[in-house]
Amino acid sequence: MVNLVLFGPPGAGKGTQSEKLIEKYGFVHISTGDLFRWHTKNETSLGKKVKEIMDSGALVPDSITIAMLKEELDKNPDANGFLFDGFPRTVDQAQALDQFMKENNSGIHFVIALDVPEKELRERIAKRKLTSNRADDEVEKLNKRVNEYFGKTIHVLPYYKKNDRLNTVNGVGEIDKIFSAICAVLDKK
Numbered sequence: 001m002v003n004l005v006l007f008g009p010p011g012a013g014k015g016t017q018s019e020k021l022i023e024k025y026g027f028v029h030i031s032t033g034d035l036f037r038w039h040t041k042n043e044t045s046l047g048k049k050v051k052e053i054m055d056s057g058a059l060v061p062d063s064i065t066i067a068m069l070k071e072e073l074d075k076n077p078d079a080n081g082f083l084f085d086g087f088p089r090t091v092d093q094a095q096a097l098d099q100f101m102k103e104n105n106s107g108i109h110f111v112i113a114l115d116v117p118e119k120e121l122r123e124r125i126a127k128r129k130l131t132s133n134r135a136d137d138e139v140e141k142l143n144k145r146v147n148e149y150f151g152k153t154i155h156v157l158p159y160y161k162k163n164d165r166l167n168t169v170n171g172v173g174e175i176d177k178i179f180s181a182i183c184a185v186l187d188k189k
């Protein structure tokens with residue numbers, strides 16, 4: 001069983017690469033952004049709680065996010081490997097994830113960080129906004145999301161670097177080339 005964290009700022013291509021990785025390796029995909037969007041769309045009590053926060057581009061508090069993630073893990077006891085997409089986004093989330101994995105006698109084996117310059121991210125999201133229908137792709141929300149990434153989420157990288165799990169992949173260029181670079185990391189070990 002191999003568990004992977006696909007890491008990167010908004011617009012780095014995590015969703016696109018996740019789809020390809022799931023197809024090739026059969027991971028169970030856990031995207032906290034997709035889960036939150038499902039809850040807001042279906043107006044669950046959790047969805048009502050987080051809608052305003054999400055629409056503003058801010059991070060949902062750790063207590064809520066970690067509890068939702070744990071529930072999702074518990075729903076998949078037979079998973080032959082998880083791909084975490086958009087989680088962890090804070091050091092507390094990363095620690096909680098390690099703890100949950102440990103409780104299942106497992107761990108996070110790979111962290112792949114997609115490296116994309118800020119200017120390119122903003123251009124990609126401006127393009128995505130035309131079709132995504134996501135309130136948080138609006139310019140001022142996007143600024144907040146990019147700030148959340150560089151203010152909070154980026155501190156997760158040294159956490160994984162410390163215990164030698166971090167692999168950085170250039171996230172600029174053709175989708176298939178980026179995918180091959182990710183596969184090369186996974187297949188090497």
Ligand code: AMP
Nearest residue numbers: 032033054057058059060065086087089
């Ligand atoms: P994403 O689709 O991953 O960009 O997530 C969309 C929004 O969901 C984020 O801007 C946050 O408001 C919320 N969100 C998703 N994942 C997390 C997380 N791990 N921690 C906190 N908030 C999150």
